[in-house]
Amino acid sequence: MTGKYFLDTNFLVYCFSKNEQYKQEKCLSLLRQAKGRVKFVLSTQVLNEFAVVMLGKFKQPPIEVKAILDDLALFEVITIDIDQIKDAIDLHTLHQISFWDSLIISAAKSAHCHTILTEDLHHGGVIAGVRVQNPFLL
DSSP, rough: OOOEEEOOOOHHHHHHHHHHHHHHEEEEEEEHHHTTTTEEEEEEEHHHHHHHHHHHSSSOOOHHHHHHHHHHHHEEEOOOOHHHHHHHHHHHHHHHHHHHHHHHHHHHHHOOOOOOOOSSSSSTEEEEEEEEOOGGGG
16 A cells, blocks of 8 residues: 555544444554555545534534544645536536545545545546545455
């Protein structure tokens, strides 16, 4: 594992999930293995979705969620802009995937990531030059 990897929201959520022990351990293990060899990238979309899950579904105190976001800000964070939104519309149309998944791919592409870690897209597929890797199938 080397290079730049884009982390989808579900990957981050599983790092904090108490109900998905296997997935939590798998995600945390991948982060440990990659330390010093991989640059992880997030987007503002991923951080927003993560905050919603942490505050809503996981009922975490806002101060703790903000502290976690401070830690996640140590990764490269791509700000979603109008060009990425328009690119996502094209990807959505061309590949028949959800707009939100298309926006993830657009952000990963703009950050020059070679791989997205997600369980939401087809494992092993390549979209817009970015490989999709399901961390639970590794």
